[in-house]
Amino acid sequence: MHIPSGIYHWQHGDFTPYQVNPPLIRVLSAVPLLFQGIQLPHQGTTVARLEVKLAEAWIEQYGEETVHQTFLARLFVIPFAVLGTLLTYRIASSFLSGCWPLVPALLWAFSPTVLTYGCLATPDVASAFSLLLVCWRYYCWARAPTTDTSLAFGMAMGLALLVKSTWIMLLPLFFVILLLRVVLRRTHLVHVFSYSLSCVLALGILASGYFFEGMFVPLGEHEFKSSALAVQDGSSFQNRFEGTLLGGIPVPLPENYVLGIDRQKREFEEGRKCYLLGRWYGSGKWYYYCIAAIVKEPVALWILAAVAIGSIALRSPSFDFLLIASIGVPALALFLLASGQTGIHRHYRYVLPILPCLFFLIAYGCSLAPRCFRGGTSVLVCAYITASVATVPRTHAFFSEAVGGASNGWKYLGGSNLDWGQDLRLIRNYETSSESTQTLYAVCGTRWSLRSLGFRSESRQNFFLTSGINEAEERLPIATGAYLLTPTEYVREEFVYFQSRVPDRVLDGGMRLYLENIPKTNE
Structure with missing residues (x-):
């Protein structure tokens, strides 16, 4: 959301998107994309969470190209x-x-x-x-x-x-x-x-x-x-200060x-x-x-x-x-x-x-x-x-040797401390290496559909998981297929169904693979 907001700042002179942080890093990261002619339409100033709308428009318009655009944008921040x-x-x-x-x-x-x-x-x-x-x-x-x-x-x-x-x-x-x-x-x-x-x-x-x-x-x-x-x-x-001195x-x-x-x-x-x-x-x-x-x-x-x-x-x-x-x-x-x-x-x-x-x-x-x-x-x-370099390129998932390293990180912290979208490449690696014909459902932290980024997996959770069906607000699989859970999502409360089961495989980066065979009456 930072990058499309930066593009928007340059093109429309509007600093409403992502206003919780000042714009300097966003406008710097957007510089190389301006030379590629990236355009985002004006959204108005009354749109709630404008940065989310911009990111959606950016991905919808440029699809898989946004991966390379993100790489270029990051070069200006290094x-x-x-x-x-x-x-x-x-x-x-x-x-x-x-x-x-x-x-x-x-x-x-x-x-x-x-x-x-x-x-x-x-x-x-x-x-x-x-x-x-x-x-x-x-x-x-x-x-x-x-x-x-x-x-x-x-x-x-x-x-x-x-x-x-x-x-x-x-x-x-x-x-x-x-x-x-x-x-x-x-x-x-x-x-x-x-x-x-x-x-x-x-x-x-x-x-x-x-x-x-x-x-x-x-x-x-x-x-x-x-x-x-x-x-x-x-x-x-x-x-609070309206009408006061x-x-x-x-x-x-x-x-x-x-x-x-x-x-x-x-x-x-x-x-x-x-x-x-x-x-x-x-x-x-x-x-x-x-x-x-x-x-x-x-x-x-x-x-x-x-x-x-x-x-x-x-x-x-x-x-x-x-x-x-x-x-x-x-x-x-x-x-x-x-x-x-x-x-x-x-x-x-x-x-x-x-x-x-x-x-x-x-x-x-x-x-x-x-x-x-x-x-x-x-x-x-x-x-x-040595400890740090040994985890490259997954330094985002680094955890101290005292707690068992990255493989045990999910037992201590979640969110960006485990994965902030960097492990999407591991999902891509599995798609490339897997010969399975089953439908792949990736349960990952990204809000966007992975298919729009060129992945084979489906990632829109509401397409294959239901919520609110019991007191625990669990989300249960409703379709037959292979479910890939990143560690960030695995620890979430609503995925207790998966936590209670032994995964069929534990892949690179601690991703868990569950092969679900849902009766057609339940799909």
């Missing part, structure tokens, strides 16, 4: 992962010497999480890079407030705001850090003015990314729908940016079920990301972290508290914010931006370790790289 490696090395070089800056750079470059999302047309890795960049530029500015560092900080902040709306929290967060430094007499009050100018520059860059659409709309005129910003009366919503204040942000934040908040409030440690919960758990990080990263990483923390505790070294505040505090704030939003605990990728901070901690701590342990650092880094 540089953020490469830039992240370079930036991680540059920052580490400011407080580490010798070969130690290579440690966080290698941990980033070969992280299974970075390898997974660095090649997708989503903002996850770009979000981590932009956060790291703006934190570094803030540190450089705070340490030496000059015109150049102020401009660099403002531009980095503008980039971050165009990648992820969550980074709007950095404006007040950095301001609080600045005020604390003023109170502690580490800097002068006049630098507050310099900081303000950097923020104005950042907001100007953000506005330009939206072609200055919907700027300075009064707070009371936005069509909010979250309970935090609106009052619901039946099916209608009223802006605050309601007349112009908001210096693009309208779709503001509405995207409101829509995201609304989704958090509605809540979604959470799958964790083999169980479904009505909502998320505050410890979701702690467990996700443990099972989604190689064991070697956590051994390195333990050595680093132990070394720091034993050596009690002096710290650059400005660097810690500039890089560590935003990462911690993100982790706490994500953990507290229990309405949508489904994706480990949401806390991907904290990884560089962890990598810096590991490199710094291990550099303080006794000499006899330092050699072990290179061994552990090699083990980390």
Whole structure:
């Protein structure tokens, strides 16, 4: 949905589709497709979930060609992962010497999480890079407030705001850090003015990314729908600030940016079920990301972290508290914010931006370790790289060796942590290798018909599964054929029928094959 939304932004100048995230990554990924003459008709601004309608129109119009178009679009996003490696090395070089800056750079470059999302047309890795960049530029500015560092900080902040709306929290967060430094007499009050100018520059860059659409709309005129910003009366919503003194204040942000934040908040409030440690919960758990990080990263990483923390505790070294505040505090704030939003605990990728901070901690701590342990650092880094590379090209399904690897991942997490459409090629492989004449039904996470993408399998679940026929809301096969279930779908509550049966075969990637022979009276 990101890619067709990006095409739509370019062609119609409308940023309504996928407004929960700013448009930068979408418009970048759409660039190569513009040169191929890809066209999407205007849909109007009142269509609900416009990005879904656009994706449907895109697939219906171009069919199997969208697979190659997706490949081209992803090429324009990969540089953020490469830039992240370079930036991680540059920052580490400011407080580490010798070969130690290579440690966080290698941990980033070969992280299974970075390898997974660095090649997708989503903002996850770009979000981590932009956060790291703006934190570094803030540190450089705070340490030496000059015109150049102020401009660099403002531009980095503008980039971050165009990648992820969550980074709007950095404006007040950095301001609080600045005020604390003023109170502690580490800097002068006049630098507050310099900081303000950097923020104005950042907001100007953000506005330009939206072609200055919907700027300075009064707070009371936005069509909010979250309970935090609106009052619901039946099916209608009223802006909480309408008719109030605050309601007349112009908001210096693009309208779709503001509405995207409101829509995201609304989704958090509605809540979604959470799958964790083999169980479904009505909502998320505050410890979701702690467990996700443990099972989604190689064991070697956590051994390195333990050595680093132990070394720091034993050596009690002096710290650059400005660097810690500039890089560590935003990462911690993100982790706490994500953990507290229990309405949508489904994706480990949401806390991907904290990884560089962890990598810096590991490199710094291990550099303080006794000499006899330092050699072990290179061994552990090699083990980390080996564990990650061994799962290529299925790094999206990486799970720690401690939990049995990818084959056991479904016992711990679901959703994009297992498969986000990347395993469709495994279905294709089965179609190619299978000599069976049975009808194939693929139960996978994609919303689109696989046949429209050139597959032999049918994937529209309502064509072959019924729901709501008993208290468990089970979905049962109603036609004879071969049923392929990806791990993501296998763990879903409605497929308890399949969970209670032994599959006829377990294929690559943990896909389960069930051969069903349904009497004609039931078909």
